[in-house]
Amino acid sequence: LSLKHILLGILAEPASGYQIKQYFNASLRHFWSAELAQVYPTLHKLEQKGMLQSHLAPPTKGPPQRIYSRTEKGADELFNWLEEPISGSERFTYLAQVYFLAQNQSPESAEKFFQSLLKQFQQRLGTLQQILDQWQSEIPGIPEILEDQDLYPYMTLTLGLARNQATVQWCQQSLELIQRRKS
Amino acid sequence: LSLKHILLGILAEPASGYQIKQYFNASLRHFWSAELAQVYPTLHKLEQKGMLQSHLAPPTKGPPQRIYSRTEKGADELFNWLEEPISGSERFTYLAQVYFLAQNQSPESAEKFFQSLLKQFQQRLGTLQQILDQWQSEIPGIPEILEDQDLYPYMTLTLGLARNQATVQWCQQSLELIQRRKS
DNA sequence: GCCTCCATGTAAATAGTTACATGATTTT
DNA sequence: AAAATCATGTAACTATTTACATGGAGGC
Numbered sequence: 001l002s003l004k005h006i007l008l009g010i011l012a013e014p015a016s017g018y019q020i021k022q023y024f025n026a027s028l029r030h031f032w033s034a035e036l037a038q039v040y041p042t043l044h045k046l047e048q049k050g051m052l053q054s055h056l057a058p059p060t061k062g063p064p065q066r067i068y069s070r071t072e073k074g075a076d077e078l079f080n081w082l083e084e085p086i087s088g089s090e091r092f093t094y095l096a097q098v099y100f101l102a103q104n105q106s107p108e109s110a111e112k113f114f115q116s117l118l119k120q121f122q123q124r125l126g127t128l129q130q131i132l133d134q135w136q137s138e139i140p141g142i143p144e145i146l147e148d149q150d151l152y153p154y155m156t157l158t159l160g161l162a163r164n165q166a167t168v169q170w171c172q173q174s175l176e177l178i179q180r181r182k183s
Numbered sequence: 184l185s186l187k188h189i190l191l192g193i194l195a196e197p198a199s200g201y202q203i204k205q206y207f208n209a210s211l212r213h214f215w216s217a218e219l220a221q222v223y224p225t226l227h228k229l230e231q232k233g234m235l236q237s238h239l240a241p242p243t244k245g246p247p248q249r250i251y252s253r254t255e256k257g258a259d260e261l262f263n264w265l266e267e268p269i270s271g272s273e274r275f276t277y278l279a280q281v282y283f284l285a286q287n288q289s290p291e292s293a294e295k296f297f298q299s300l301l302k303q304f305q306q307r308l309g310t311l312q313q314i315l316d317q318w319q320s321e322i323p324g325i326p327e328i329l330e331d332q333d334l335y336p337y338m339t340l341t342l343g344l345a346r347n348q349a350t351v352q353w354c355q356q357s358l359e360l361i362q363r364r365k366s
Numbered sequence: 367g368c369c370t371c372c373a374t375g376t377a378a379a380t381a382g383t384t385a386c387a388t389g390a391t392t393t394t
Numbered sequence: 395a396a397a398a399t400c401a402t403g404t405a406a407c408t409a410t411t412t413a414c415a416t417g418g419a420g421g422c
């Protein structure tokens with residue numbers, strides 16, 4: 001349901017399926033990802049519904065590209081989605097793993113699990129921090145100075161940072177608690 | 184992929200599909216949910232694979248219940264899953280909405296969106312806080328005093344709280360920024 | 367009598383992943 | 395000459411949601 005709307009959002013500028021996938025990797029991967037095998041059929045469906053138009057671009061190099069652009073109908077659909085209330089439930093597989101951790105017989109398994117959790121979240125945090133550092137060095141006066149079109153993507157970055165910081169702290173506290181209980 | 188393992192985790196004690204659904208509503212809903220229409224077929228598949236066994240319980244009241252219990256094979260599968268590394272990508276639909284918010288023509292739409300975001304996260308935070316308060320009033324000396332089987336579920340609660348607090352703060356800061364920019 | 371809760375399930379649709387197929391161009 | 399990247403797509407499978415079908419028990 002959401003990929004449709006995300007594609008409509010990305011297609012503020014015309015682009016090919018492949019370029020859209022690049023955009024996912026470059027800018028959205030912190031909260032969304034999509035495989036090409038999902039992108040292409042979804043673009044087709046959106047075209048069938050009249051929300052996108054496409055044409056083949058002459059092959060400058062390599063195979064020809066099919067370039068999609070958003071129609072008015074597509075833009076309307078996007079604007080409606082942008083006003084929808086958010087959906088309730090989130091899914092965190094690793095929290096399910098934590099939840100049942102006590103069922104694993106081996107006594108160090110919980111400690112090991114949290115150590116690897118901590119590592120992974122520290123790494124994510126580092127990645128996000130680097131991106132923020134780059135924004136800050138390139139654009140002094142951030143965020144006040146930003147245009148709206150950059151401000152909201154920037155906000156998704158700051159939330160990612162805040163949440164990851166909270167998660168790293170939680171991992172550390174949990175690890176300490178687990179280690180204290182060993183004795 | 185995960186629902187299988189979550190069912191195996193819940194079935195440390197034998198239970199029916201309906202009871203499992205209750206358990207989702209009572210204890211896991213903060214990070215996972217599942218419809219009965221998904222639970223029943225998944226239980227069937229797990230039984231076919233020899234990870235669960237079932238028998239019909241005599242109808243004390245109402246229709247008979249099919250009670251599932253975990254086999255050794257099922258337990259092994261669970262233990263393996265509990266040691267798997269976590270998967271990389273998370274999905275947050277509302278962050279995609281934030282990301283494209285600038286494309287909505289109407290100037291107050293962003294403000295409205297964040298106001299409703301803030302409300303919803305404050306509400307979730309309140310719910311989680313209530314659950315924590317109850318644990319704390321019922322079990323003084325939490326978390327040190329807890330058995331492992333309660334400690335890890337408790338940890339999923341504390342992470343939920345920490346993340347929601349971070350999110351509420353982010354909503355507030357974002358709203359202030361948006362309101363400052365109006366002038 | 368009607369509504370809700372208990373309890374199980376199927377069917378159909380949507381969403382998403384993994385694997386496969388194809389072929390050109392550019393880099394090593 | 396092999397490997398990586400560009401570029402599009404299909405097929406098969408897995409995961410999830412929404413809607414429907416059925417029927418008993420207990421409360422209003």
